[in-house]
Amino acid sequence: MEERSVAEAETEAKAETGAGAGPDVVAGDQGGPVAPGDLGDPSAPVIATRSLTKRYRGGQLAVDGLDLTVPAGSIFGFLGPNGSGKTTTIRMLMGLIEPTSGTARVLGQPMPRSSRAVLPHVGALIEGPALYGFLSGRDNLLRYDAADPTADPRTRRTRVETALDRVGLSAAAGKKARAYSLGMKQRLGLAAALLQPRKLLVLDEPTNGLDPQGMREIRTLVRELASDGTTVFLSSHLLDEIEQVCTHAAVMAQGRLITQGAVADLAAGARGRLVVRTPDTADAARVLKEQGVADVVVEEERVTGEPPEGELADLNAALVVARVRVRGFGVERASLEDAFVALTGEGFDVAG
Amino acid sequence: MSQVEMSGAELPAPALRKPNPLWTLGLVRSELGTTFRRWRTRALLAVLAAVPILIGIAVKSETGGGTGGGGHGGDAGPAFIAQVTNNGLFLVFTALAATLPFFLPMAIGVIAGDAIAGEANSGTLRYLLVAPAGRTRLLFAKYTTTMVFCLVATLVVALSALAVGALLFPLGDLTTISGTRISFADGLVRALLIALVVAASLVGVAALGLFVSTLTNSGIAAMATTVGLVITVQILDQIPQLHALQPYLFSHYWLSFADLMREPVYWNDLLRNLGLQALYAAAFGSAAWARFTTKDITA
Numbered sequence: 292m293e294e295r296s297v298a299e300a301e302t303e304a305k306a307e308t309g310a311g312a313g314p315d316v317v318a319g320d321q322g323g324p325v326a327p328g329d330l331g332d333p334s335a336p337v338i339a340t341r342s343l344t345k346r347y348r349g350g351q352l353a354v355d356g357l358d359l360t361v362p363a364g365s366i367f368g369f370l371g372p373n374g375s376g377k378t379t380t381i382r383m384l385m386g387l388i389e390p391t392s393g394t395a396r397v398l399g400q401p402m403p404r405s406s407r408a409v410l411p412h413v414g415a416l417i418e419g420p421a422l423y424g425f426l427s428g429r430d431n432l433l434r435y436d437a438a439d440p441t442a443d444p445r446t447r448r449t450r451v452e453t454a455l456d457r458v459g460l461s462a463a464a465g466k467k468a469r470a471y472s473l474g475m476k477q478r479l480g481l482a483a484a485l486l487q488p489r490k491l492l493v494l495d496e497p498t499n500g501l502d503p504q505g506m507r508e509i510r511t512l513v514r515e516l517a518s519d520g521t522t523v524f525l526s527s528h529l530l531d532e533i534e535q536v537c538t539h540a541a542v543m544a545q546g547r548l549i550t551q552g553a554v555a556d557l558a559a560g561a562r563g564r565l566v567v568r569t570p571d572t573a574d575a576a577r578v579l580k581e582q583g584v585a586d587v588v589v590e591e592e593r594v595t596g597e598p599p600e601g602e603l604a605d606l607n608a609a610l611v612v613a614r615v616r617v618r619g620f621g622v623e624r625a626s627l628e629d630a631f632v633a634l635t636g637e638g639f640d641v642a643g
Numbered sequence: 644m645s646q647v648e649m650s651g652a653e654l655p656a657p658a659l660r661k662p663n664p665l666w667t668l669g670l671v672r673s674e675l676g677t678t679f680r681r682w683r684t685r686a687l688l689a690v691l692a693a694v695p696i697l698i699g700i701a702v703k704s705e706t707g708g709g710t711g712g713g714g715h716g717g718d719a720g721p722a723f724i725a726q727v728t729n730n731g732l733f734l735v736f737t738a739l740a741a742t743l744p745f746f747l748p749m750a751i752g753v754i755a756g757d758a759i760a761g762e763a764n765s766g767t768l769r770y771l772l773v774a775p776a777g778r779t780r781l782l783f784a785k786y787t788t789t790m791v792f793c794l795v796a797t798l799v800v801a802l803s804a805l806a807v808g809a810l811l812f813p814l815g816d817l818t819t820i821s822g823t824r825i826s827f828a829d830g831l832v833r834a835l836l837i838a839l840v841v842a843a844s845l846v847g848v849a850a851l852g853l854f855v856s857t858l859t860n861s862g863i864a865a866m867a868t869t870v871g872l873v874i875t876v877q878i879l880d881q882i883p884q885l886h887a888l889q890p891y892l893f894s895h896y897w898l899s900f901a902d903l904m905r906e907p908v909y910w911n912d913l914l915r916n917l918g919l920q921a922l923y924a925a926a927f928g929s930a931a932w933a934r935f936t937t938k939d940i941t942a
Binding site for chain 2: 382385386387388389406407410411413415417418419421422423424425426433434435436437438439440441442443444480483
């Protein structure tokens, strides 16, 4: 009897993965408290929610039926205006808030039920850094590390120094945290997220309060971490930030998910615009209309329109034949902002 | 050999992250360190240490005016205060009797009330929880720390009183409330016992404060509420019409520690006090746990 059931389990496993998965894998899959990322398939989504909903007491619907999928190894941009439900979503993913309905899985385990198994593999910066002002930067990190029951106290000091070094705070580590600037606090918050090797980093507005140099450093750090295989979940209200570092993105507005996917696909969804630079704007506009270009707009020294199907060089030739002095000709690639405006029909700074 | 074993165990540790059950106590240690490094904690302890000094000086300067300084009520404090001039050890009992109604519970109220609410207020609570500290584990660390503070605060009062008593007054054999003589060494043992009982008397307030602390995100509000409750309960305990209610007030048997100075020791009220404190700790400890483990952390 027993032999047969093992054999059955094995064939099932083979059928599922299509590979020669032994019974160990099956056992590992069912064992709850084992480190989550070690088991199962590495291409499984790192975060997966199904109809995740949060209604606060008082009836305010903060997150409404969210189906979010964050692929492993991605740098995932989580976009949305302030008040669109990003932070509530992150808090539900981190087990700080109980969802009203729906489910959330992080690293393959249900949250908030598996917080203890999942969270040691997750570094998080949520709604800005929070520090003990009367402790030094170093002591803040020592305290946060002591809070993690899976953190080895024998390596604590070294790991803290490494994290401080990684965010460029080694020199200020002995200063009281209340004397830190916002940028330094932000770095210390990041260092706390990097105390252990992580499988997932959740960074909520990580560049807030940083100067341009600091922002660039953080972006470099994020790319570096991602290239080590860490999945980075980055929330931001800054479109160009997402566009610069993210491979995937999701857009939220008023508690709902508007779209998600690879950044390239999202931007491609909005078409680019044909741009002609010329001093002869009136002539150019006329020729373009004759050639079938729609939505022609005349600006100063510049005429734009929707690019037609077909060869663009012919269009340029037609302009030249009509003696339009063409100084520049081309298609401007659509930005994520264009995509966002196309999706929501509103500007980005509007709060829900 | 142990060296080899150590390095063998250390190498795979970071990769496998197999946690040692003992590491979980790191949070209690960190909590203790954090609490006692706060200026606020040190200031509270300094105030508590100052009370016996003030009483000692007051008694010393009154000594010329003859005996019988305390004719207020029939309770323990004044009874002890009359004997301080004869034996400095009595300053320990006097100081504990003087600080137990207000100073000590207020200090506990500040520490307990701030325990969770203060972390929520500064936002550090969310980072502790995603570390992940674990809600039950964090609450346990907080309650342990508050109880350690109860003990430390009481010992600070007792030791300060002992030092001041030894400096200002003679030491030696002492007379119990029952009139028998005991040796100074026996007296010291009883003083230590009394300090422990006083510390245990504060366990109920500590649990109450911790519960209040889970209800709000404002550390100040939690501290004020706890201290307010301490004062209210003491007032209720003085109203004769509430006679039926009074045995259930956490402060009702507080001054029973004086019974340890009887010969033989009168245990009835002492045990009632400890039982009542255990009841408060269980009731408000569970309430705090129930509240904290289901609470949405939005701060």
